[in-house]
Amino acid sequence: MTHRLVQVGNIRLAVRELGLANTQPSIVLVHGLASNSRLWDGAANALANLGYHVVSLDQRGHGLSDKPDDGYDMATVVDDLAALITQLGLQRPVVAGQSWGGNVVVELAHRHPGSTRGVCAVDGGLIQLCDRFASWDDCVEALQPPRLAGSRADGFASTMRRVYTGWPETAITGALANMQHHDDGTISPWLTFDRHIKVLRGLWEHRPHDILPSITVPVLFTPADSGDAWSSEKRREYDAITQQNERVKVQWFSPAHHDLHAQFPERWATALHEHIISGFLA
DSSP states (O other), rough: OOEEEEEETTTTEEEESSSSSTOOOEEEEEEOOOGGGGGGGGHHHHHHHTOOOOOEOOOOOOOTTTOOOSOHHHHEEEEEEHHHHHHTTTTTTTTETTTHHHHHHHHHHHOOGGGOEEEEEEEESOOGGTTTTTHHHHHHHHHHHOOOTTEEEEHHHHHHHHHTSSOOOOOOOOOOOTTTEETTSEEEESHHHHHHHHHHHHHOOOOHHHGGGGSSSSSEEEEEESHHHHHHHHHHHHHHHHOOOOTEEEEEEOOOTHHHHHHHHHHHHHHHHHHHHHTOOO
């Protein structure tokens, strides 16, 4: 695996690459809110083993990428992604994103359809927060992140291993990489609290249900069914969108966690591969 910083407009995005280019469609992997490219490591390895050239990135404000104070609205973040695809010389890659990243790739398909042959949203893509909360203030109250800056690194690591018992080591390593580790043994999120709220605002303003019926490139959803009441509501949403656009397909992972790409990396990579070789994302 190689990693480097790529200049995109006035910022640099951290990129990790695996596999050889020009063998099959490249695959670009986009993380979720407050996450980072390392949470894709298991899936990236599995895809590279299937012969793909794989690119994962830290979005602005996250991981090792630059952290400007602005530009966290959906349009700017999507333009970052489209510009990165161009800068790397990728020829209409398949682009997959998880959670908020799923909304990012759906918006990419809408705004820049020529940049991708198809997108995959992993337990995301249909997130429309303005329908779930009565106001922006209610949304912030419910979804603001915990204040983890200054927490002990060893305690955080122990919590991750306890919460994700049985998960692959790549998932644990990826979750730990959401944090900057300091010499005094403490951690702080790479994505600061204020920037987190700005990303959340961009997600609050995003309306994927309005754009999905008119998207012209294939969209694959791989949602997680955790067996709760919200999963039932999600099924109704995904069923509805498949009726509105024949280019949309859904493959459920059940039971599965929101971070199913990290929980089941080989299984998810195989599912994506099958939709590529079948011609849906070819």
